[in-house]
Amino acid sequence: MKLTGIHHIAIICSNYKVSKEFYTDILGLSIIREVYREERDSYKLDLALNDHYVIELFSFPSPPSRTSRPEACGLRHLAFSVQDINKASTYLVEKGIVVEKIRVDEFTGKKFTFFEDPDGLPLELYEV
Structure with missing residues (x-):
């Protein structure tokens, strides 16, 4: 096996709205896509830094x-x-x-x- 790079980092947040604002408005990452997955009651936000996909921000009900x-x-x-x-x-x-x-x-x-x-x-x- 030969790794070629890091594809992304996944982060589960407790308050989606607050974390979305933090990563986009404060840190300046750009949104690639935002999806609401009804069956999981979960958002998935794909974020880029300098046009490079880096973070998946997830929300889940009551994460530990x-x-x-x-x-x-x-x-x-x-x-x-x-x-x-x-x-x-x-x-x-x-x-x-x-x-x-x-x-x-x-x-x-x-x-x-x-x-x-x-x-x-x-x-x-x-x-x-």
């Missing part, structure tokens, strides 16, 4: 909670690259989002920081 700190066992976090981390961090703070202090990766010397989506999913900004 999950531990989601960056150091929890399992998927650690989702990281987005940015050109200017100070500008991106300031933008998020202006939108009312709590952003951790900017740190420097001890191995690469690159700046990074963490924030959370509406359900507490750890997200990272990494300056490239």
Whole structure:
């Protein structure tokens, strides 16, 4: 088997409207398609970043909670690259989002920081 890339990341949210607004209006991902699946009482929102399909955002009735700190066992976090981390961090703070202090990766010397989506999913900004 030879992997050729990552196709998408699936995220289940607790409040579809709030998460849709967060990922589209605040983070700026574009909508490819939005589908309501009546048999599951579930929305599926396909989102792109720079015209590249990256996230499937799902809603389901009463999804169970999950531990989601960056150091929890399992998927650690989702990281987005940015050109200017100070500008991106300031933008998020202006939108009312709590952003951790900017740190420097001890191995690469690159700046990074963490924030959370509406359900507490750890997200990272990494300056490239």
